[in-house]
Structure formats: C-alpha cells, structure tokens
Amino acid sequence: MLISRQNNYLLMTMRKNIYGKIALMLIISVLMVSNLTILECLSGKINYYAEIFKYPLPSIPEPVLDGSEFYVKVKMPSSTIWINAIVYNEIQVVNASLIEASYNNKTGIWYLKFDLPSGLREGAYNLNITYKPSENESTKILNQPRCLWILPQWPEKLVILACGDVKPEGIPYWKEMVYEANLINPDLIIFLGDLVNVPNVASEWIKFLEPFKLILDPIYVTAGNHEYSGLGVANIYKRIMGPVNYTVTIGKFLLICLDTDRDGWIRMERLKWAENILKRNIDKTKIMFFHFPLFNVKLKEKGTAYFKISSIEDFNNLVKQNAISETWEPYLDEAKELFRLIIEYDVRLILSEHIHTDFNVIVENINTGKKHYFISPAALAYDIPDHDIRGFKLITIYANGTIIESTLYYPGTGMFNYPNSIPIDSGTTTYYRPVLPYKIGFLEYYYAPANDGKHYAVSLKINNELKVSFNNPRIIFKLPADIPIERYEWKPFKPEYEVITVNGIHYVILRNINIPSQSQLTFTVYAVEDKDKPKVNLVDVPSLVDKGSWIQFKVEAIDNGWGIRDIEVKYTVNDKEWKNPDLMDFIEAENGKVIYKVWIKAPNIDTKLKIKAKAVDFSDKTSDEVTKEIIVGKPPKAKYNLKITSSPIEGISFKVNGTKFETPTTITLEEGTYVIEFEGKVKVNDEEYEFIKWSDGTTNPKKIIKLNKNVELTVYYEQISKPQQPTLPPEEVKPQVPWTIIVGIVIAIAIVIIVIYKIKGK
Known part of the structure; x- marks a missing residue:
C-alpha cells in the first residue's frame, strides 16, 4: 500500500496545527506498520549501498x-x-x-x-x-x-553546497538542485536530512535515489526525522545510506555528522563520542551538521539573531530569551553540552535543516573574538512557509576557520533579511500555492544538439539569472576523437582547456571560466560547418482564455547542426506593439530540441492576442516565423466594411445608428444590425435633390441591414427642377426720334431764349 495523493495532502495540511501534528504522527505510524514488507518486495529496485560496503559510501565518500x-x-x-x-x-x-x-x-x-x-x-x-x-x-x-x-592536495578552502529536506513532494526541486550543482561544481555537497517521508515505502527511496545517482560531486548525507520508523530506529536508512553518526577528515578540515533522531535532539552518548573526536582534532577547522537546528526559528521574527557570550553559562540567558528550539527545550542538558562543544572546540560552521526555511544565527565569543555560524538553508521541500522560497546555500570556508559571510546570504538580502538562500524557484504565496508566473531554476544550461561524443559540433548555452557569480564551473565538451583536437575551432573565442582522450572521445575540460551574475555564456566547438536551418513550433497554445488569466504554452525549437541558441517569443494585442512574455522557463534540451514554457498575462478586456516565435541557432541562422492567435474573454465579433456612395452627387450627410457620416465613405463595423438614414430631400451647392432609391431597388431613405459580410450600397438622388418665369407679351415699338433732330431743337430753343433776353434788355 503506497501513500496516495490524498494522504500526502492530508499530511501536509495537518502540519498547520498542533492537533494536526499529533494526527500526523499517528497516520505515519499506521503507514509504517502497513508498509513493513513493501520495501522487501521491491528491494531489487533500490541500491543498498551500505549493506555490504560499510565504507566508503556514495553518501560518505573518502577523501584521498x-x-x-x-x-x-x-x-x-x-x-x-x-x-x-x-x-x-x-x-x-x-x-x-x-x-x-x-x-x-x-x-x-x-x-x-x-x-x-x-x-x-x-x-x-x-x-x-x-x-x-x-x-x-x-x-x-x-x-x-x-x-x-x-x-591533488589538501584544500585551503572549501566551497560547500548545503541543501536538504526533499521528501517525495519535493522531487522536482531535488532534480533541479542536482542539475544546477553539476554545473556549479562545488567542492562538496552536504545534504541535511529528510530524504523520504516514510522510510518503509520503497517508491520514495527510488524517487530520491534517481537524482542522487546523477550527482557528480562528493556528497555527505545526514538522516532526518523522516528516515526513522521509530525512536533510534533508522534501519533502512543505514542499509542504503550508512551510519547516522560519522566524521570525515579533509586535510585541515573536519566534518562531524551527528544524529538528532526522530524527536529532534542529540543524545548525550553521541555528544561524548563527538567530544572524543574533537579532542583528537584540535587543530582542524571543524564543520558540524545535523538535522534539527539548536536555535528557535521564531528568532527570525525579531529581525536579528546575533548573540555575544563570554562563557558557556551564557547559554542560560539564551534559554530565558526563548532562543532554543522547541525540540531541544525538554533536553536542555544535552542542548547546553552541544553548545559547550561548539564553543570550546571552536566549531565554526554548524549546518541544519528541518524547519523548511532559511535561518541564520551568529554566536560571538567576546573573549576570543571567534564567531560560530549556525546556518539553515531554504528547503527543497514542497511544504514550505508562506511567502518563502526553495533554495540552497553556497558557503565558502577557509582552512584557518574564516567564513566569507557574504556567502551566507543571497546578494540583495542580508544575514538576517529573509528569504536569503540562493533561490531554486519563484516561491509560494499561501498554503504552498506558487507565485505566478512560476519558475523552477534560475541557472539554466544545455549542450546542443547533444554532448555525447558523436557530434563534430557541440554548443553550450548558460543562462545565469541569479545574482551570484560562479567560478570554475564544470564544463566538459565530448567530441569524436577521429578528428585531432587541433582541427576543432571555437566560437566566440578559444577558451583555456585541457583534453583527455578516452575510448574514441576527446573530453575537453574548460578551465578558468567565470559565469558572471545575471549573464549568458555561450561556446561552440566545431569541425564541420552548420548547414541546418532551425525550426520552431508553438505547442499547446490555448484557443480561448479568460480575461486576466495566465496563458501557458510551450515553444519548441530544433536544430541538428550547431544547435539552438535563442528562442524569441513576442505577443501583441493591437498588432502594433509587440511585447516580451512575462516569463520563459527552460524545460529541457535533448537531441537538438530545446523546449521552454511560456507565461503571458492575458489582458482584462475581450480581445485577440497574437503570438509569434522564431529561433536562432549558434551559427546565426534564423527559423521561419510561426504565429498563433488566442481569443481572450468573449470571442470578438467579426468586423465587416460598409461602403456607401451617392449618385449623381457626393457629400450627402447620413446616419448609421445615429452617428453622422458623409458620402462617399467606408465604415468598418462589427457584425450586427444597423439602421442607415438618409434625408428625403437634400441641398447640395444651393441645388436641391430628392431621394429616389437604393442600389438594391428599395425606395425608403431609412434602411435596416444585417451586416455579416462586406456590403456596398449606393443611394440615388434626383435634382428638383426650378419653376419657369411667366412669358410677357412683346411691348409696342414706338418710333425713335433721331438724335440730330433733338440736338437741332435744343439749339433752336436756346437761340430763341437769347433773342428774347436781348430785346428785353433794350
């Protein structure tokens, strides 16, 4: 009987309250009893690394x-x-x-x-x-x-990748962690417990071990409370992973793994064992790790967790301040003894997990000036606190005990400003719901078309979205050895590298490479020219989405030449402004195919959204562009053209659903019913015209149409004739007096007047 999804949900929900915790323990106990034989039935699928080999182990490798x-x-x-x-x-x-x-x-x-x-x-x-x-x-x-x-020699510093708390629900984050770690190339990984949820369920071990087998770096593992089937009983863990308490010497460094059992504290006999180890390694720089933290995670609420002490007795003050974790409070003698060992034997770095969130505590001994760092990275689990992230720490510690404090928190945060782990996902809102748009992995990389020793051209793309730089990452090109390595060329430049040729393959190992924060890095090594043109395709694009929803789909590109370098996706809602998606999340690259998940926030209006995509390969060849459309909200009505002209005159005003227009005109309208109104009589250029008919023969100047296609209409008018003026009869023509006669008469009259005037004067 395997745990169902419903049971998983029930278990996580119960963690939210004290009664749930009690019920959780009861349910897990029942499941353990009911699953006692399951592991044996499926044992052929599990690697029991520690059953015959007792040392060294994949979980406790020997430094040599x-x-x-x-x-x-x-x-x-x-x-x-x-x-x-x-x-x-x-x-x-x-x-x-x-x-x-x-x-x-x-x-x-x-x-x-x-x-x-x-x-x-x-x-x-x-x-x-x-x-x-x-x-x-x-x-x-x-x-x-x-x-x-x-x-080659004992290290003067260690770069430690610290992570933990997976369980079955966290497998996607565990896979991402392994994928990123294999590029980051830390000196070692420390995994801080909770590999599975119920140790007797075979499928949970199989899921955990699948990514575990792919790790390329040394990894040291401790048991969490979920690896126990009862107090002090971790038999299955011991058969697979090995002992729950151990030490490892790495030159000047000493690792001490301690066991906090199922109930969250270290027994006194184990502390005595640890002290004997510490006594024999006084000169070592000591790193201790166990699952349950010593300090109370509620200290995060105070904004700082920096304590100064002058003696071991100051531990009592920490107790009074409620600084000690709840699981340790009933066992203060053991808690104080652990604290004493850390201070007296100068254990510089103490790593733990369990709380599913990042948590930093610093204890400074004012007598010695030495600091002791209690560090919990963010978990890789599904069930993390509200508004938190999944992540890891990448800690640098030197052989003289110096810890680079800036490696204890993510750039842009702070020692006590949370979340401050290196993020592996976008995080949660409430009740484990993801922040949208959601992304797993901010350090993406792939080889293209494949890095299998069979291709004469191999490319690498690294996209580092983190605010962290990575020095000397693991970059290894595998090339066919039937062509001498000297005949291979490089783009954009030839890096420093070493070559080891084995079994017909050149292993080209890059050296002195740095991946700057928030940057991209590409290389192509080739002995053949690129003749392939990339192809791109939009996959699982929805045809209809709700307004304001998140649109999710995939974009795939393939190129079997030098490989896909870039995939560009754009979208528009107005056919003018093309925007980038809200998020493009790299999914995988295999056999020349590269796949991204695309997130676009749909607008809050009824509209159409158009998407276009293209791909570019490492030789700068560009694919043909592909497009798709998405309807947002209610499907928009179709639009058609309504063209209206008039004859024999133009410039006639009319209305369409009350809006004025003038002939000739073409109007683009949504599908529907429209009322077109012309006046029965119009006046144009002081001439009057009268409506006669429409081009379809109808004679009413008011017309109702159903617009479901492009329509052309013409209205016909006729000039109204002016009334004629009445014709008058011709007037009688009178004889005209010649002007010469008139002049003569005038002169004669003038002479008569002059004569009369002279006679009177006499």
Whole structure:
C-alpha cells in the first residue's frame, strides 16, 4: 500500500496545527506498520549501498590524495579472497593494488587497504573491487559508485553546497538542485536530512535515489526525522545510506555528522563520542551538521539573531530569551553540552535543516573574538512557509576557520533579511500555492544538439539569472576523437582547456571560466560547418482564455547542426506593439530540441492576442516565423466594411445608428444590425435633390441591414427642377426720334431764349 495523493495532502495540511501534528504522527505510524514488507518486495529496485560496503559510501565518500592510499570496509565471509581494485569515472581509470587485508571475526568486516596510483584529476570516483568468494570459485566484482574523492592536495578552502529536506513532494526541486550543482561544481555537497517521508515505502527511496545517482560531486548525507520508523530506529536508512553518526577528515578540515533522531535532539552518548573526536582534532577547522537546528526559528521574527557570550553559562540567558528550539527545550542538558562543544572546540560552521526555511544565527565569543555560524538553508521541500522560497546555500570556508559571510546570504538580502538562500524557484504565496508566473531554476544550461561524443559540433548555452557569480564551473565538451583536437575551432573565442582522450572521445575540460551574475555564456566547438536551418513550433497554445488569466504554452525549437541558441517569443494585442512574455522557463534540451514554457498575462478586456516565435541557432541562422492567435474573454465579433456612395452627387450627410457620416465613405463595423438614414430631400451647392432609391431597388431613405459580410450600397438622388418665369407679351415699338433732330431743337430753343433776353434788355 503506497501513500496516495490524498494522504500526502492530508499530511501536509495537518502540519498547520498542533492537533494536526499529533494526527500526523499517528497516520505515519499506521503507514509504517502497513508498509513493513513493501520495501522487501521491491528491494531489487533500490541500491543498498551500505549493506555490504560499510565504507566508503556514495553518501560518505573518502577523501584521498592522488597517489596515496585509501581504505575500504566490507562485510563479507572470511573465505573471501581479495585481488585488486579499479578506480574510475567517465574520463579516467586506474588499477589500485591491494596492500593489506584483515578480517574481524566479531564484526564479520574486512578492512582493506589499497595503493592509489598518481595522475588522477580532482573529483569523485567509482570503485570496483575484484574478489573470489573462495579459492575454487571464479572472480566477481563489488561495485560502489562515487565513493572516493580524489584530490591533488589538501584544500585551503572549501566551497560547500548545503541543501536538504526533499521528501517525495519535493522531487522536482531535488532534480533541479542536482542539475544546477553539476554545473556549479562545488567542492562538496552536504545534504541535511529528510530524504523520504516514510522510510518503509520503497517508491520514495527510488524517487530520491534517481537524482542522487546523477550527482557528480562528493556528497555527505545526514538522516532526518523522516528516515526513522521509530525512536533510534533508522534501519533502512543505514542499509542504503550508512551510519547516522560519522566524521570525515579533509586535510585541515573536519566534518562531524551527528544524529538528532526522530524527536529532534542529540543524545548525550553521541555528544561524548563527538567530544572524543574533537579532542583528537584540535587543530582542524571543524564543520558540524545535523538535522534539527539548536536555535528557535521564531528568532527570525525579531529581525536579528546575533548573540555575544563570554562563557558557556551564557547559554542560560539564551534559554530565558526563548532562543532554543522547541525540540531541544525538554533536553536542555544535552542542548547546553552541544553548545559547550561548539564553543570550546571552536566549531565554526554548524549546518541544519528541518524547519523548511532559511535561518541564520551568529554566536560571538567576546573573549576570543571567534564567531560560530549556525546556518539553515531554504528547503527543497514542497511544504514550505508562506511567502518563502526553495533554495540552497553556497558557503565558502577557509582552512584557518574564516567564513566569507557574504556567502551566507543571497546578494540583495542580508544575514538576517529573509528569504536569503540562493533561490531554486519563484516561491509560494499561501498554503504552498506558487507565485505566478512560476519558475523552477534560475541557472539554466544545455549542450546542443547533444554532448555525447558523436557530434563534430557541440554548443553550450548558460543562462545565469541569479545574482551570484560562479567560478570554475564544470564544463566538459565530448567530441569524436577521429578528428585531432587541433582541427576543432571555437566560437566566440578559444577558451583555456585541457583534453583527455578516452575510448574514441576527446573530453575537453574548460578551465578558468567565470559565469558572471545575471549573464549568458555561450561556446561552440566545431569541425564541420552548420548547414541546418532551425525550426520552431508553438505547442499547446490555448484557443480561448479568460480575461486576466495566465496563458501557458510551450515553444519548441530544433536544430541538428550547431544547435539552438535563442528562442524569441513576442505577443501583441493591437498588432502594433509587440511585447516580451512575462516569463520563459527552460524545460529541457535533448537531441537538438530545446523546449521552454511560456507565461503571458492575458489582458482584462475581450480581445485577440497574437503570438509569434522564431529561433536562432549558434551559427546565426534564423527559423521561419510561426504565429498563433488566442481569443481572450468573449470571442470578438467579426468586423465587416460598409461602403456607401451617392449618385449623381457626393457629400450627402447620413446616419448609421445615429452617428453622422458623409458620402462617399467606408465604415468598418462589427457584425450586427444597423439602421442607415438618409434625408428625403437634400441641398447640395444651393441645388436641391430628392431621394429616389437604393442600389438594391428599395425606395425608403431609412434602411435596416444585417451586416455579416462586406456590403456596398449606393443611394440615388434626383435634382428638383426650378419653376419657369411667366412669358410677357412683346411691348409696342414706338418710333425713335433721331438724335440730330433733338440736338437741332435744343439749339433752336436756346437761340430763341437769347433773342428774347436781348430785346428785353433794350
């Protein structure tokens, strides 16, 4: 019986209240009892790394100097005959000679010592041990993956990637963490517990181990409370991962893993064991890690957690300030003893998890000036606090004990300004609901078309959206070795690299590379020209979405030449302004195909949204553009043209649904019913005209039409004739007197007047 999705939801919901916590414990107990035989039934699917091998393990690799000796502990019969060992990874392989083999009759464990040849690069290696079960039997091989950490010399500093708390619901974040870590290339990873939810459920281990097997760096694991089926009972964890308490020496550094059991505190006998280890390593820089934190996460609410002490007795003041975690409060003697060990033996870095959120505490000893850093990274779990993120820490610590404080928090935050882990996702709002648009992974990279040693051209794209720079990332190109490496060319420039040629493949390992914060980095190494043109496609684009909703779809591009470099997606709601999507989240790249998830916020209006996409490959070839349309809200009505002309005159005013226009005109209108009104009589240029008819023969100047296609109409008018003036009869023509006669008469009259005037004067 496996845990159903409903049960998972119930478990997470119950964590919200105290009664839920009680019920949660009861449910888990029932599930554990009901699943006792499940793991055995499915045991063939699980790697029990620690069942035969006791050390080293994939969860506790042994640091070994190149060319020195290493030790192995295995539980095998006393009749076993040991022959030799092979140390290898994908790039290098050497034979290690057996120096010594001794058997403990009480424990049934063999102690083996091997001589490691020199010449191996730094990194994690697998181990095969050849043996014979007895003198008369054939040889067999014991295999243990990623259990040796080969170093050219002991490090002066360590870059530690700290993360934890996965459980089945957090597998997507665990996969992303492994993917990013394999590029970041930390010195080591410390995983802080809660690998599974219920330890007796086989499927949960299978889900966790799938990404675990892909890790390329040394990783050290501690058990969380979810690895226990009862108090002090972590049998399945011990068979798969190994011991719950252990120490590892890395030159000047000492790692101490302690166990907080199922109920969240460290037993006194384990603290005494730890003190014996600390006494023997006074000169080491000490790093301690366990699952349950010592300090109370509620200190986050105070805005700071910086404590100055002058003696161990100041621990009592911390108790009075409610600074100690709830799981430790009933066991203050053990809590104080742990605190004493940390202060007296100068444990500089203390890592823990469990609380599913990032949390920093600094304790400064004012007598010595030394600081002790209690650090919890953000979890990789599904069930995180409201308005929080999933993430990890990338901590730098030097062999003299100095910790670079700026590596304890994400740039732009602060030591006590949360969330302050390096984010691995966009985070949550409330009740685990994601922030939208949602994104997993801000450090994206891929090789194209494939980095499998079969392609004569391989490209790499890294997109770092984080505010963190990464030095010396793991970048390895795999190229066919039938062409000399000197014949391969580089774009945009030739980097510094080393080449190891194995099994027909050039492994080209880039050196001294830096990935700046919020930047992109690309390389192409090639021995053939690019002839392929990229192709792009929009996938799962919805045809209809609600107003104001998030539109989600995928864009895929493929190129089997040099590979896809960029995919550009734009959208518009007005066919004029093209905008970038709200988010493009890289999904995967495989066999020349690159896939992104696209998020676009739909506008709050009824409209159409048009999307276009194109792809560009690493040789700058561009794909054909593809487009799609999305209806937002109610589907918009179709629009048609209404063209109206008039004859024999133009400039006639008319109305369409009350809006005035003038002929000739073309109006674009939505599909629907419209009323067109012309006047029966109009006057144009002082001439009067009378409506006669429409071009369809109707004679009413008011017309109702259903516009469901483009329509052309003409209105016909006729000039109104002016009334004629009445014709008058011709007047009688009178005879005209010649002007010469008139002049003569006037002159004669004038002479008569003059004569009369003279006579009177006499």
